[in-house]
Amino acid sequence: MRYLLIACGVVVALAAPDSTLTQVRTWRTQHETAILRELFDLLSLPNVATNQGDMARNADALTQMLARRRFTAEILPTSGSPVVLAERRAPNAVRTLTFYFHYDGQPVDPREWTHGPPFTPVVVTGPAADARTLTLAQLTGPIDGEWRIYGRSSSDDKSPIVAFLAAIDALDASAAPLTSTVRVILEGDEEAGSPSLDAIVRAHGDRMRGDALMMVDGPRHASGRTTLNFGARGVMAALITVYGANRDLHSGNYGNWAPNPALALARLLASMKDERGRVTIAGFYDDVVPLTAAERRAIEEIPDVEPSLMQAFGFSRQENASQRLELWHNQPALNVNGLESGTVGGQGRTIIPADASARLDVRLVKAIDPARQFERIVAHVRAQGFFVADAEPDAAMRAAHPWIARVTRVGGYPAGRTSMDLPIAASIVKALSDAAGGPIVRLPTLGGSLPFYVFSDVLKVPTFGLSVVNFDNNQHGPNENLRIENLWGAVESMAALLTMP
Numbered sequence: 001m002r003y004l005l006i007a008c009g010v011v012v013a014l015a016a017p018d019s020t021l022t023q024v025r026t027w028r029t030q031h032e033t034a035i036l037r038e039l040f041d042l043l044s045l046p047n048v049a050t051n052q053g054d055m056a057r058n059a060d061a062l063t064q065m066l067a068r069r070r071f072t073a074e075i076l077p078t079s080g081s082p083v084v085l086a087e088r089r090a091p092n093a094v095r096t097l098t099f100y101f102h103y104d105g106q107p108v109d110p111r112e113w114t115h116g117p118p119f120t121p122v123v124v125t126g127p128a129a130d131a132r133t134l135t136l137a138q139l140t141g142p143i144d145g146e147w148r149i150y151g152r153s154s155s156d157d158k159s160p161i162v163a164f165l166a167a168i169d170a171l172d173a174s175a176a177p178l179t180s181t182v183r184v185i186l187e188g189d190e191e192a193g194s195p196s197l198d199a200i201v202r203a204h205g206d207r208m209r210g211d212a213l214m215m216v217d218g219p220r221h222a223s224g225r226t227t228l229n230f231g232a233r234g235v236m237a238a239l240i241t242v243y244g245a246n247r248d249l250h251s252g253n254y255g256n257w258a259p260n261p262a263l264a265l266a267r268l269l270a271s272m273k274d275e276r277g278r279v280t281i282a283g284f285y286d287d288v289v290p291l292t293a294a295e296r297r298a299i300e301e302i303p304d305v306e307p308s309l310m311q312a313f314g315f316s317r318q319e320n321a322s323q324r325l326e327l328w329h330n331q332p333a334l335n336v337n338g339l340e341s342g343t344v345g346g347q348g349r350t351i352i353p354a355d356a357s358a359r360l361d362v363r364l365v366k367a368i369d370p371a372r373q374f375e376r377i378v379a380h381v382r383a384q385g386f387f388v389a390d391a392e393p394d395a396a397m398r399a400a401h402p403w404i405a406r407v408t409r410v411g412g413y414p415a416g417r418t419s420m421d422l423p424i425a426a427s428i429v430k431a432l433s434d435a436a437g438g439p440i441v442r443l444p445t446l447g448g449s450l451p452f453y454v455f456s457d458v459l460k461v462p463t464f465g466l467s468v469v470n471f472d473n474n475q476h477g478p479n480e481n482l483r484i485e486n487l488w489g490a491v492e493s494m495a496a497l498l499t500m501p
Contacts (some may be wrong), residue, residue: 081188145485229465236412
């Protein structure tokens with residue numbers, strides 16, 4: 001991160017912090033090991049949402065962590081993982097402020113992890129070959145903010161929870177009163193598409209509603225500046241399976257004669273984007289709500305980090321360079337994230353596979369309906385000459401149609417967005433800017449997806465996203481990590497929000 005900031009030419013002027021921020025920072029420097037210990041304990045709890053026993057243990061632990069900070073907390077059962085709902089009232093509060101976090105994580109394959117098993121967190125002292133890997137017990141002396149914590153959910157999304165709790169501790173120790181009654185929502189199914197959240201919000205909305213709601217998730221902008229999001233994309237997945245013969249066939253005996261569904265699927269996927277990366281599916285961009293003048297100005301004020309990002313991620317050409325990355329976040333997107341055909345554990349067989357499958361993720365922006373976008377994908381598949389089936393093809397279907405594809409929608413929810421012109425937005429921006437000692441990044445829409453709309457459109461609360469972790473955190477992948485300095489910055493950002501006038 002240090003080198004990225006230099007490459008971007010970003011210099012953040014540090015303003016003199018006020019007394020509350022000074023007290024919070026002093027408390028944090030005196031309790032860094034204790035903060036990390038609480039984070040390590042939480043990261044040690046496996047949290048893949050399909051294991052309900054693990055998720056119940058996480059919910060119990062979080063309830064106890066909140067209770068130690070004088071929150072009243074309750075576990076709400078859902079059809080999946082439980083939701084933890086908590087509240088701490090503040091005397092003479094000027095508002096109610098709600099914080100949303102999620103405590104589930106993406107599935108893991110321990111064989112892919114370089115730095116320890118995914119649920120055994122460690123500290124790695126640098127990127128160089130001589131970097132040390134340390135357990136918490138081995139940490140002695142000063143803790144370098146450039147060191148990183150490796151473990152599943154170290155960045156997404158358990159470290160923001162611990163930063164929030166540390167901010168509460170710091171303020172209590174400093175006798176700095178909270179200016180808001182604070183409510184907390186902890187979801188356990190975000191990585192699975194939040195299938196139960198809508199129902200929970202409709203049933204318990206009066207206990208979640210506030211004057212503003214902060215969704216704390218996602219990476220900071222790569223400039224390193226504190227990042228406030230005013231919206232988040234929606235998402236859905238689509239599975240496409242193309243069928244050939246009713247069994248795998250010998251590629252020598254039947255090659256150049258029997259149809260190959262892997263090649264057909266490759267051509268179908270290639271037809272969905274042009275050479276500039278623009279989606280060619282009819283109507284894909286039709287319902288996009290244009291950015292306002294204020295939203296465009298906010299993007300123009302963001303440092304341009306694309307050259308440094310490409311260098312960090314190891315590629316030299318954007319898929320589409322017609323506009324900057326932050327503008328693309330406000331357009332729908334289509335991505336191929338998985339392909340499978342005739343695989344046998346990484347080896348090959350000389351066969352013509354019987355079928356081939358692809359998994360797509362489709363990012364949605366404000367006003368685009370997931371069901372309608374899915375139907376556009378289905379219509380495109382038909383337009384390429386495929387008969388679209390709603391089940392595995394039988395013999396009669398195979399005899400009637402030369403090419404068959406099955407297209408299935410998996411989950412999905414719409415995008416949400418909050419106006420940048422609200423008075424509460426100005427208060428939040430000022431609090432975060434004061435804590436950062438300089439300008440922050442204001443994103444009209446986060447590139448990733450969150451169930452933002454449930455709060456902005458269903459609960460009808462001004463909703464914002466605070467992103468605190470490092471941009472290069474390997475979110476969802478092996479070796480997920482957290483830059484420790486981002487954790488310290490998150491503590492200060494949370495404290496600023498909890499005490500804003």
